[in-house]
Amino acid sequence: MINKGIKGTQEVKVTEANTAITMGSGTLNVFATPAMVALMEETAWKSVASELGDGEGSVGIMMDIQHVASTPVGMTVTCKTELTEVDGRKLTFKVEAYDEAGLIGKGTHERFVVYNDKFQAKADSKLAK
Numbered sequence: 001m002i003n004k005g006i007k008g009t010q011e012v013k014v015t016e017a018n019t020a021i022t023m024g025s026g027t028l029n030v031f032a033t034p035a036m037v038a039l040m041e042e043t044a045w046k047s048v049a050s051e052l053g054d055g056e057g058s059v060g061i062m063m064d065i066q067h068v069a070s071t072p073v074g075m076t077v078t079c080k081t082e083l084t085e086v087d088g089r090k091l092t093f094k095v096e097a098y099d100e101a102g103l104i105g106k107g108t109h110e111r112f113v114v115y116n117d118k119f120q121a122k123a124d125s126k127l128a129k
Helices: 033-049 116-128
Strands: 007-013 056-067 076-087 090-099 102-115
Touching: 007 033, 033 056, 033 076, 033 090, 033 102, 056 090, 056 116, 102 116
Parallel strands: none
Antiparallel strands: 007 076, 056 102, 076 090, 090 102
């Protein structure tokens, strides 16, 4: 059973590869919003992965975030997540991202615990249609 309160932390260096201009989300050489979202999602799923049963995983089902400050190439972004609610198989996380100058993003992320094989089979069945 997964209990609320689980925390996660991950860091990423801002490089040309994760800028808005490279990722196609803008024209500036700053940390891209899609890169921040991916970091938040990765931090959340990794924080609970060891708590899941055999053959279980989790999939993202909702992101509600604000990107409140820019981060230039060369800085490090740190993401912090906290599992704030468990409702059956639905997991709700508080997500925040910081650079060395302060908060750059915040919001809520929801994930759903799934049975990996069953989930993959259902997704793959779309190919037959």
